[in-house]
Amino acid sequence: ITARLTIDPYFTVGPVNPRLFGSFVEHLGRCVYDGIYEPGHPTADSEGFRRDVIELVKELGVTTIRYPGGNFVSGFRWEDSVGPRAERPRRLDLAWHSTETNEVGLHEFSSWLEKVGSELMLAVNLGTRGTLEALDLLEYANVPSGTALSDRRVANGRTDAFGIRMWCLGNEMDGPWQLGHRSADDYGKLASQTAKAMRQLDPSVELVVCGSSGAQMPTFGEWERVVLSHTYEDVDYISCHAYYQEKNGDLDSFLASAVDMDRFIESVIATADHVKAVTRSEKTINISFDEWNIWYLDRYHDVDKIEGIENWPVAPRLLEDSYTVADAVVFGSLLISLLKHADRVTSASLAQLVNVIAPIMTEPGGPAWRQTTFFPFALTSRLAKGCTLEVRLTGDTYATEQFGEVNLVDAVATHDDASGTTAVFLVNRSQTEDATVTIDLTALGSVSVVDAQTLADADIQARNTLDDPERVGLRPNPSVVAGDHTLTVTLPPVSWTALSLA
């Protein structure tokens, strides 16, 4: 297999927004409780947060973190989660058939974010609540003081406003599973009204309106058109959500999942730009890809097992997927897809962060470890700086059942003028053959390869587990050969690689 690409710092697609490397913490399963927060754990700090998890989140390089849901947010009353802990109510979480203790709320989570160095992206409940409650939360969070709700925040121990910029107007409102699910028209009107009111209170907020829960939704495309027709001038982003898994043993198609992500993004851009044309708008709506990942469980699979009106567990084990090398390679290719669209995808959140379909796993009282997907995320977040470049890739292809003829190698590059560094991210989707990739560096002038790291394994089902937490990791790729204005690199079958040039 061969492929060829060109790196030219003038072929820019768009700046890489650091918010592309966001993640998502939902009150779901063991993401918060027994995940980031475990007061009895040997590494717990004075606030009950696990220090080992904090270190891993920092290493992962997560920028913005979406919170507190997800489906959870559509039944959530934010007031429950602030004020003296002893007075916080225990509530039913209908989305995940669990009990929410409200031990961790806005103040605690915000304090945890300071420890990990990430920005908060907060979702308001537009499922079972509306504009007034969204305004109340915004007043509580962002008004310095002198009003009932801002003074309540001060009384609750937080003198400075939280100053939250990014807000999601509900979650997956197109999904019949969502509490308060509604039609595109009904949601569009509510989202527009809420967005206008929120901006009246705080013009500096950046607002994300709900797009489809996935390109497979029957309303996909039309949902975006109708919702944006109502909200185009009121919001900044429309969301995309996508989860991928190997289906029916069709690994060839699974390895090409990023083709679906590319098409999804391009369809949403086309739809948003259509509304722009129709409304003669001057502004451009960008994408917040605020849920993406590999997810093996059918929706609500584990949750269906929790039954009975008397049975509402606290922090049950839900959606605890264990990821293989193949999963991590697909995952890395999804990051390539996001980067390729950096001009329009300016925010994204890996769903989720700890224990729940997560790159970081924990055991109560025990260790925390990196899943296979941790590695492509951490390295991409660290290396992808400056602008995405158009690499004009050509090469061999293969036939897939789901996506037709697809490139065996996919790649993207980023270049940072300020530091003079370039990064190239590559994936080889072949199950059997090495791929030799030639990279034309003429336009870069003289550069050398600082590092080449590959994720691959003779056993593509290998994973990191509690018993064997370091089975899979990145390895230096010794195959790089620098030529006259070119370099070649060999990518093993089913592999993801990052090259760092300077």
Ligand code: AHR
């Ligand atoms: O990330 C898990 C769930 O997936 C989220 O709660 C929901 O928004 C989506 O369906």
